Structures are given as structure tokens and as C-alpha cells.
Amino acid sequence: MAGVFVLTLVVLVLLAAIHLTQGTSSVNAGDLFRLVVGQGTDESANVLVASRLPRLLAGVLVGLALGVAGAGLQSLARNPLASPDTLGVNAGAYLVVVTVAALGVSLPVLPAGGVAFVGGLAAAVLVLVLSAGGSSGPTRLILAGSAVALALGGVTTLLLLLYQEETVGTFAWGSGTLVQSDLDAVTQMAPIIALGLIASLLLASRLDILALGDDTAAVLGVPVRRTRVLITLVTVLLSAAAVTIAGPVGFVGLVAPVLVRLVGPLVPGLMRHRVLLPLSGLSGIVVVLTADVVLRALLGGQAGVEIPTGIMTMLVGAIVLVWLARRYRDSGPSRRPGGTASRIRGRRTFWIVVAVLSVLLVGASVGAMLAGDAFLRTGDLANWINGRSGRAITYVLDQRFPRVLSAILCGAALAIAGATVQAVCRNPLAEPGILGITGGAGMGAVITLMALPSASIWVLSGSASVAALATFAVVYLTSWRGGLSSDRLVLIGVGVSSAATAVITFVIVYTDPWNVSMAMTWLSGSTYGRTLPQVVPVALALIVLTPAIAVARRELDLLALDDDVPRILGVRLERARLVALIASALLTAAAVSAIGVVGFVGLVAPHAARALVGGRHTRILPVAALLGAVLVSVADSLGRTLLAPAQIPAGLLTALIGAPYFVYLLWRTRVPAR
Structure with missing residues (x-):
């Protein structure tokens, strides 16, 4: 000694x-x-x-x-x-x-x-x-x-x-x-x-x-x-x-x-x-x-x-x-399958929930177009849609429309990615951010923005996607020890996410130490200054990847149970996991490249969807997408309105909403200390 x-x-x-x-x-x-x-x-x-x-x-x-x-x-x-x-x-x-x-x-x-x-x-x-x-x-x-x-x-x-x-x-x-x-x-x-x-x-x-x-x-x-x-x-x-x-x-x-x-x-x-x-x-x-x-x-x-x-x-x-x-094995009882704890819901309940959420989404979209530093009326919106609005109204709504659309699409993308990650990890507390995918996409986007300030949205989305996939590959391969451990995957994802956050902060401080506002806005997720071309990659990702995930909904149901049942029923377990997580990574990367890092949407929306319509992913995926779209849209509207003309990034409000809900989930599933 x-x-x-x-x-x-x-x-x-x-x-x-x-x-x-x-x-x-x-x-x-x-x-x-x-x-x-x-x-x-x-x-x-x-x-x-x-x-x-x-x-x-x-x-x-x-x-x-x-x-x-x-x-x-x-x-x-x-x-x-x-x-x-x-x-x-x-x-x-x-x-x-x-x-x-x-x-x-x-x-x-x-x-x-x-x-x-x-x-x-x-x-x-x-x-x-x-x-x-x-x-x-x-x-x-x-x-x-x-x-x-x-x-x-x-x-x-x-x-x-x-x-x-x-x-x-x-x-x-x-x-x-x-x-x-x-x-x-x-x-x-x-x-x-x-x-x-x-x-x-x-x-x-x-x-x-x-x-x-x-x-x-x-x-x-x-x-x-x-x-x-x-x-x-x-x-x-x-x-x-x-x-x-x-x-x-x-x-x-x-x-x-x-x-x-x-x-x-x-x-x-x-x-x-x-x-x-x-x-x-x-x-x-x-x-x-x-x-x-x-x-x-x-x-x-x-x-x-x-x-x-x-x-x-x-x-x-x-x-x-x-x-x-990497040294830890699964903690077994501390994990809870993503869908087995949910009660069975009828088809009628599902369609009622979808109808209600659709109405809420339309209302949130209209409200988002009307609210902001200048409040408009529904007549102004109707005139804008018909091309008869005045110059000032046209300018305001032309600025708001890409923001509203990006919030809706990114919310849906993050929610679908979260539902997929929770099924693969068999953990209702998992989400793309906790697995490091969000941090990796943000790291790729920030490095591209600093190196090429005039980079096009396609270059930005491409770099975010590559970085997200690379981060996912690191987490996945590092978690693999004779099989994929759910607990180990989450722990390693948190570590990699922390490293990505450190890299993002380093890049911003090293290349532009005085632009603190830009750094915090990006890391908090904001729709400020979004344009229609910046929304296109998210729309394409949803169009291409959502059907692919929907086709695998049966596999997701089985993955949410355990490792044995999918194998018995002929599911190629590791391939199904890999494809599902890659799709989640790409959806997350598209959302991050559009509006920055938005947390907890991939946690709250799937979990709430599971509570509303049960544990079958045929129903979870569309309901989660609607919930995610509503959540981010409302958060963005509130962020533009509460302290106007100052703006609160949407990611901050989703974190303030999602984190207490996350704490509630942990409290509800707590295990008394021995």
C-alpha cells in the first residue's frame, strides 16, 4: 500500500x-x-x-x-x-x-x-x-x-x-x-x-x-x-x-x-x-x-x-x-418487456384513439400556424391557402409552414424509431437518445456545419445518417458478447451518447467559442429558420422506412417477448434486430439533421401509445407516430409563443415534459432495496 x-x-x-x-x-x-x-x-x-x-x-x-x-x-x-x-x-x-x-x-x-x-x-x-x-x-x-x-x-x-x-x-x-x-x-x-x-x-x-x-x-x-x-x-x-x-x-x-x-x-x-x-x-x-x-x-x-x-x-x-x-450481464428481473405489461385493447378502441389523435394533430397544426410572436386568425390562414393573403400575412405564414411541417414529421420519425428501439431492447425505458443514436447523428451534423457552413441539407442529412449508423455500429458491436444483452446495450448506449455530447461541445467551443447561443439551440432542438428543402429528407425517410418497419410488425411483437419465442417461430433473431435498429438510426438521423437534438419523444410517445392501444405494434406504430407529431408540434408552438419574441427550443420543452414522465415510470416500476 x-x-x-x-x-x-x-x-x-x-x-x-x-x-x-x-x-x-x-x-x-x-x-x-x-x-x-x-x-x-x-x-x-x-x-x-x-x-x-x-x-x-x-x-x-x-x-x-x-x-x-x-x-x-x-x-x-x-x-x-x-x-x-x-x-x-x-x-x-x-x-x-x-x-x-x-x-x-x-x-x-x-x-x-x-x-x-x-x-x-x-x-x-x-x-x-x-x-x-x-x-x-x-x-x-x-x-x-x-x-x-x-x-x-x-x-x-x-x-x-x-x-x-x-x-x-x-x-x-x-x-x-x-x-x-x-x-x-x-x-x-x-x-x-x-x-x-x-x-x-x-x-x-x-x-x-x-x-x-x-x-x-x-x-x-x-x-x-x-x-x-x-x-x-x-x-x-x-x-x-x-x-x-x-x-x-x-x-x-x-x-x-x-x-x-x-x-x-x-x-x-x-x-x-x-x-x-x-x-x-x-x-x-x-x-x-x-x-x-x-x-x-x-x-x-x-x-x-x-x-x-x-x-x-x-x-x-x-x-x-x-x-x-461490457463486464455486466443482464439484470434479468429489472427488465420489463415492452408490450406484455399492456392490457389488451379492442379494435374499436384503437380506431377511436386514432380518430381523436388525428383531430388533435389537425388542431395542433392549425394552432401552430396561427400562434407565434404575431397571432393570426383562421381567415388569414384560409386566405393564405387560397393565395389571397396580404404581403405581411404571406411572409409570416411562409416562415411558419416549414417549421410546423418539420415539427410534425420529426416528431413522428422519432416516435416510430423509439417504438422500434423499445421492442428490440425489451425495455420501455429505452429510446434512440439513450442508445447514443441521437447523439451520433447530432455529432455528424454539427461537425459538418462547422466544417462546411454552407453545406446543403442533403450533405447535412447524409453526414448525420453516416454518423448515426457509425455510432449505432459501435454500440451494437460493443454490446455483443455471445449475444445481445438488453441491459448492456442501454448502458453502452449511455456511455457512447455521453462521448458524442462531449465531442459536439468540443467542436462548437473550439471552432466558434463565442457562438454559445447557436450551440445551445442546436443541442436543444429547434425548428427556427427551417425551410421546405430541409424537411424533404425527413419526409423521404418516413416514406421509405415506415413501411419497412410496419412490414416487420410481427417480428417486433415477438422481439418484445424474449429471445426464445422468436427462434421457435422461425424468426432470424439477430438479423431482425439489426434491420430494425438500422431503420431506427436512419429515422433518428433524418430528424436530427432537420431540427437538432430532441429528447424523450422516442420514449414518451411509444409508451403512451402502448398504454392506449395495447402491445401489438400494428397499433403502436401509427398511434405513436401521431402522438410524437402532436407532442413536438405543441412544444414548438409553445416555444414560439410563451416568451415571444424570445423563442424556447422545442427540444427543451419535450425534455421538460418527457423527463418527469420518465421519472414517473421509474417510480412506478421501482424495486424496494433489499
């Missing part, structure tokens, strides 16, 4: 030495060495004290806090995939900090840390309750954390868009940046982190006993409930302190304990928490400093100012999450 600590400290010293030599100024290693021996210049001293030392100390404190917090949360949930990210702690803390900034309140460091603590604690408690403390399996924990983080992230993005002046600079900070203007945050948060570290060490012996199980721990005299509360408070305190210093630095709390646990079997006693916790903290420092050093070594000192270090840690964390997911 002593050797492991010594080796880790040596690595830290070397990283710190390299870290101090990097920056935007001309001060190099030689200048710093002369400063150490008393022969340096005032310029070198000023650069060291004002810029490089605060950044180094910020990295040390953030890594230490997140490493210890991650190890504590993993022990609390008895789940190696638990971390401040997967439990939504960072998202909750970030939301509260942005909310305070949006209100125009400028808080000192310590009060800012306090509000971050409150937000992180609320998010962590919600995720732990939904996932039965994490003991119900890694898939449920990741899904609960993803849902809560997406909901909180949607509110945060909305505030950033509406209060751009008040929240200036918080977009890059929201990805985790070590840039510090002074030592205030570091000096004021250092005692808090030290207090959290001491408290975690005092709880270390209880964590050792708690790892044996709640019943055993209670028999041995450990107050289980009180211990869980204390550990949650300590880990959230550490995470909130890290967020206060540098923003939410992604996945450090996941990666750092994993590195220690890899060495654990080789070193007796290393897994005892009085050793595991501090060593995870040192490991977290190594992760953060390495990411920062590599970032500036590859892209230069200026990139270290513009590009958040958290993007690098998020990429590494996504890889580790995928690697961990």
Missing part, C-alpha cells in the same frame, strides 16, 4: 511540474526553475501566482473532491457505475448556480457553494430513491440518473438562453473548466474539501461493514440509515465544492475509483475504505491534471482557456463507462 501511495504521489509531482510549464504566456520551464532558485523575474512570478498556480490548485482540489465523492457513492449504492455524474449531483448543483446567476444575484464563493450543495443533494436523493439506492442494478441507476440530469439540464439550458447577459461565461464553465482569475475559490473551498475528506475517513469503517449488506451491518451495530444519510451528505458536499470551483467536471468521480479498484486485487488491504477513499482522491487528481496537460499539449495554451477540461474527462469517463458495461 505504501508503494502504491508513493508511486501515485510521484506521478502527481511530475504532472504538476509539467502543468506549471503550460500556458498562454512565454514563461517556460527554465523561467520557473530560475524563479525557484531565486533568479527569476517579476513577470515569471506574476504569471505563476496569478494564472498557473490557481489553475493547478483548482485541478488538485477538484480531482481530490470528486475522487473521494465517487468512491463514497459507489460504496453507498454498492454499484461501480455510481458517481456524481450518474447520480445527477453535478447537474443539480449546476442548475442552482445558473438559476442564481440568472436572477442577477452575485454570490460570494461560500454561499455559492451552499446553493450548489442544496441542488446536488436534491438530485442525488431523487436518483437514489428511484433506483432503490442503486441496489436494483446498474441499468436502473444509469437510467434514473440520465433522466434527472436531462431534465435539470433542460431547465439550465433554458435559463442560459433566456438570460444570456446574466449568465455569460457559464456555458463553458458548465462543462468543467479549471480557468481561475484568482485564488479566492481555491482558498475558500479548500477547508470545505478537507472537512469532507476527514468526515469520509471517519465513516470508512462503517462503509467496510456496510459493504457486507444492510442486515449484516445492522447486526454488527452499524446504524444503517444514519450512515447512508451521512455518506450522502459528505459526498454531495465534496461534489458541490468541486462544482463551485470549476463547474461540473465530468466522470472524474467514476474513473478515479475504478482505477483504484483495478489495482485492488493486486494489493492486499487496498479495498478497505480508509485506504480506498484517499487513494481515489489522489487518483482523481491524476485524472484531472492528465486531462488538462494533454489538452494543452495537443491544442496549445489558448485552447486550455477556451476548451473546458471537463470535455476531456468526459470522453475518458465515457470510455470507462462502456468498459464497465
Whole structure:
């Protein structure tokens, strides 16, 4: 153990030495060495004290806090995939900090840390309750954390868009940046982190006993409930302190304990928490400093100012999450088939639902054409259709029609893709976004937009489709281990989706760091500025792929049951899965290339359709398409109307609607912790 600590400290010293030599100024290693021996210049001293030392100390404190917090949360949930990210702690803390900034309140460091603590604690408690403390399996924990983080992230993005002046600079900070203007945050948060570290060490012996199980721990005299509360408070305190210093630095709390646990079997006693916790903290420092050093070594000192270090840690964390997911088998009872839980509905019910939804869709379409920053009348719409409207009315409706059409078509495409993915995964909580398909399509589209700003819609759609298929191929092939595991597919999809989000943020910040509004609008899904040619790829995708999926509706019914029944009835299981998922990926790519990243439509619409008309995909597919079209159309109309002339991206509203529904599903299907 002593050797492991010594080796880790040596690595830290070397990283710190390299870290101090990097920056935007001309001060190099030689200048710093002369400063150490008393022969340096005032310029070198000023650069060291004002810029490089605060950044180094910020990295040390953030890594230490997140490493210890991650190890504590993993022990609390008895789940190696638990971390401040997967439990939504960072998202909750970030939301509260942005909310305070949006209100125009400028808080000192310590009060800012306090509000971050409150937000992180609320998010962590919600995720732990939904996932039965994490003991119900890694898939449920990741899904609960993803849902809560997406909901909180949607509110945060909305505030950033509406209060751009008040929240200036918080977009890059929201990805985790070590840039510090002074030592205030570091000096004021250092005692808090030290207090959290001491408290975690005092709880270390209880964590050792708690790892044996709640019943055993209670028999041995450990107050289980009180211990869980204390550990949650300590880990959230550490995470909130890290967020206060540098923003939410992604996945450090996941990666750092994993590195220690890899060495654990080789070193007796290393897994005892009085050793595991501090060593995870040192490991977290190594992760953060390495990411920062590599970032500036590859892209230069200026990139270290513009590009958040958290993007690098998020990429590494996504890889580790995928690697961990590959080691897990299906959790069995935690999965629920997509259609077997639904009651059987009659044909009359189906046609009534279709008729009602069709009327709602027509009403939503008409309302979308009339609503906006300028409200029109049905007579104006009738005159426009007949070509008799005035110039001003014609201009307004000509602008609105492509937006309304794109919302309807993209909503239908995402809903059909979601219904297909849920059948293949046999999981009503799955959707194209959770499987990484949406993130991959968005990554391809954003890279194309940045490299070729004048690219045609066909080039944009093509690149989004290629990227979506490539992402799907990575998720599918990585999930394959002698067969396709549903839980493993979801977990790996979440990891790949996180990596895609990190790449999208990196590309936007690196190529156009000042265009934050465009970045957030694209990542939130918006119909703003859509034209008819941009809608054509989505229409073609629906025309070509929807009949193909409809033809395979019997196979989807069988896939939603289990693996054995389709094989007995002669279905070529893997080919059916592959074709269905490819069709879903292409539909998703077409929708993303048209309006950006819109989440939760592929989750809510199929699930609601299943509740309305039963589990047969003959009925689920058309009803889900209608529901998806209505949902996105209404969200787009509200986004254009509520705060006109300001506009809320449709994807934010669908996330705000879908995430609570997702949380409700998790709550309804929760399994009590043992």
C-alpha cells in the first residue's frame, strides 16, 4: 500500500511540474526553475501566482473532491457505475448556480457553494430513491440518473438562453473548466474539501461493514440509515465544492475509483475504505491534471482557456463507462418487456384513439400556424391557402409552414424509431437518445456545419445518417458478447451518447467559442429558420422506412417477448434486430439533421401509445407516430409563443415534459432495496 501511495504521489509531482510549464504566456520551464532558485523575474512570478498556480490548485482540489465523492457513492449504492455524474449531483448543483446567476444575484464563493450543495443533494436523493439506492442494478441507476440530469439540464439550458447577459461565461464553465482569475475559490473551498475528506475517513469503517449488506451491518451495530444519510451528505458536499470551483467536471468521480479498484486485487488491504477513499482522491487528481496537460499539449495554451477540461474527462469517463458495461450481464428481473405489461385493447378502441389523435394533430397544426410572436386568425390562414393573403400575412405564414411541417414529421420519425428501439431492447425505458443514436447523428451534423457552413441539407442529412449508423455500429458491436444483452446495450448506449455530447461541445467551443447561443439551440432542438428543402429528407425517410418497419410488425411483437419465442417461430433473431435498429438510426438521423437534438419523444410517445392501444405494434406504430407529431408540434408552438419574441427550443420543452414522465415510470416500476 505504501508503494502504491508513493508511486501515485510521484506521478502527481511530475504532472504538476509539467502543468506549471503550460500556458498562454512565454514563461517556460527554465523561467520557473530560475524563479525557484531565486533568479527569476517579476513577470515569471506574476504569471505563476496569478494564472498557473490557481489553475493547478483548482485541478488538485477538484480531482481530490470528486475522487473521494465517487468512491463514497459507489460504496453507498454498492454499484461501480455510481458517481456524481450518474447520480445527477453535478447537474443539480449546476442548475442552482445558473438559476442564481440568472436572477442577477452575485454570490460570494461560500454561499455559492451552499446553493450548489442544496441542488446536488436534491438530485442525488431523487436518483437514489428511484433506483432503490442503486441496489436494483446498474441499468436502473444509469437510467434514473440520465433522466434527472436531462431534465435539470433542460431547465439550465433554458435559463442560459433566456438570460444570456446574466449568465455569460457559464456555458463553458458548465462543462468543467479549471480557468481561475484568482485564488479566492481555491482558498475558500479548500477547508470545505478537507472537512469532507476527514468526515469520509471517519465513516470508512462503517462503509467496510456496510459493504457486507444492510442486515449484516445492522447486526454488527452499524446504524444503517444514519450512515447512508451521512455518506450522502459528505459526498454531495465534496461534489458541490468541486462544482463551485470549476463547474461540473465530468466522470472524474467514476474513473478515479475504478482505477483504484483495478489495482485492488493486486494489493492486499487496498479495498478497505480508509485506504480506498484517499487513494481515489489522489487518483482523481491524476485524472484531472492528465486531462488538462494533454489538452494543452495537443491544442496549445489558448485552447486550455477556451476548451473546458471537463470535455476531456468526459470522453475518458465515457470510455470507462462502456468498459464497465461490457463486464455486466443482464439484470434479468429489472427488465420489463415492452408490450406484455399492456392490457389488451379492442379494435374499436384503437380506431377511436386514432380518430381523436388525428383531430388533435389537425388542431395542433392549425394552432401552430396561427400562434407565434404575431397571432393570426383562421381567415388569414384560409386566405393564405387560397393565395389571397396580404404581403405581411404571406411572409409570416411562409416562415411558419416549414417549421410546423418539420415539427410534425420529426416528431413522428422519432416516435416510430423509439417504438422500434423499445421492442428490440425489451425495455420501455429505452429510446434512440439513450442508445447514443441521437447523439451520433447530432455529432455528424454539427461537425459538418462547422466544417462546411454552407453545406446543403442533403450533405447535412447524409453526414448525420453516416454518423448515426457509425455510432449505432459501435454500440451494437460493443454490446455483443455471445449475444445481445438488453441491459448492456442501454448502458453502452449511455456511455457512447455521453462521448458524442462531449465531442459536439468540443467542436462548437473550439471552432466558434463565442457562438454559445447557436450551440445551445442546436443541442436543444429547434425548428427556427427551417425551410421546405430541409424537411424533404425527413419526409423521404418516413416514406421509405415506415413501411419497412410496419412490414416487420410481427417480428417486433415477438422481439418484445424474449429471445426464445422468436427462434421457435422461425424468426432470424439477430438479423431482425439489426434491420430494425438500422431503420431506427436512419429515422433518428433524418430528424436530427432537420431540427437538432430532441429528447424523450422516442420514449414518451411509444409508451403512451402502448398504454392506449395495447402491445401489438400494428397499433403502436401509427398511434405513436401521431402522438410524437402532436407532442413536438405543441412544444414548438409553445416555444414560439410563451416568451415571444424570445423563442424556447422545442427540444427543451419535450425534455421538460418527457423527463418527469420518465421519472414517473421509474417510480412506478421501482424495486424496494433489499
